[in-house]
Amino acid sequence: MGAVIGWLVAIVAAGAAVAAWHWLRYPGHWRFAFEPRHADRRRDLDTHRRRLCTALDVSRRAVDTARVHADGAAAAYRGRVGAAERTIERLRDPGRGPAGETLGPLRLFTYRLVLTVDGRTTDHPLDLIWLDTADAGHVHLVLPDGDPLELPLPPGEFTEEQVQAFVVAVRNGVAFAKRDRPRREAQLPAAEAALAEARADTAAMEQARERLAEVRAEEDANPKVAGAEEGWEAACDRWQKLTGVRPRRPRAAHQSPEPA
Template sequence: MDAVQLVVVVVVGLGLWVLWRRHRFPGGWAFAFSLKYESDREALASARQRAREVSRRAAETESAALVGFTSAQTAYERRLRQLEQQIARLRNPGTGERLGGLGELVLFRHVLMVTSRAGERSIELAGLDARFDTGKTNHSIYLTEATGRVHRAKYPHLLPAPDDQQRFDEEAVRDFTVAIQNAVADENSFRARIPQQLAKAEEALQDARADTRAQKAARDRLAQVRQRNRQDPHRKAADSKLEEALQDWESLTGRMPPT
């Protein structure tokens, strides 16, 4: 910054300070700057500062109490949301994570997806029976649903390949069948536990909804802080002193200064 720029900054800064001082101590140049009225300005400034300090402390205590109430309310709502989501997952677990796939079958934690020329459909793992078989041209996985409906997934193995079909090793098909069987066992166990887990989660949700003690305590605390701030004798005294200083300045200058 060169000398000219520095002078401009100083002049602008000084001008702004003069305007601020005229605003804070209205009535004319003498009332804003003359040593004759310095004690009057100090009395007004002191009253302003004291009122601001008391008001700031009151705002800080109320803000802390409000944060406590908001936190209690947020924690309450978060607990309800977690339990509601848990219940929703138990009632409808969805497909779950992908565990593997082979040919037209894709195995997920809770379902088996089948993709064929007819489209895509899902088979529930609960109660499913999976069986491996082999023949002259195809390995097969037979899937018997709990309803009795049967689906056969074919895995060609004839060599040399007469066309561009993918060929499948017998061990790979057997291993995938075992993976399905294990997933079915896990799903059956999971489904058997659902009624007890669901009842427990629903009971926990009911208890959580009824437990508003933390919210009530935080709300009462906020109300107490607000009432104490309204009735605070220090705040009333500071406000009264400021009002007196403002009126004294108006009597002196004929202008009411800002608070």
């Protein structure tokens, strides 16, 4: 019984939806929306509604295509400028770089030596420190500010061989960082020139934006859209004269989003 009632409710709901759809398309008294003697008037309205929707849809698709090209050109421009900016950032400050050896409170990276003491972590440029001495109990450093630092190692945790391997890794890293800094500094002028060139190269983006503006202007004056609008308004006049109610203007199936 419940299933039958469910089906009846569904059928009634579907019928109500169809009726509401008809009322929206053919407003006015029910007889104008449903009676066969007004079928020609409904077909007249449908024909011009369909022509207007098609014209609007084609017009908006043309604008969309130009907008996609404009958005793509703008994204490509931002990508080129961003890549040039990141190159300069890496040359000026390469960050820590890949992680290397660890010894107690010390962790070696390609460009930094990281210290964790009393829960506080500090980064130090590798080419500006000096690893003085180290043994199984202590590491003696001179930091970039010139202050000496003696770091105790956990008793019995590291062998002399492990400590010396870490010392070698740090000294090799320091040597690399000292060679790498002038190399990076030498590359900066060319990188800055590349950034200036990337920022100035707006031709493709501007052309795409101009084309988008042209397409919009063309579609605003599109005679096919204007003709379809006139036909629709005339059909609405005829329907309003018959029913006293004017139909709502249709929208194209494809709506163009706002440009980015």
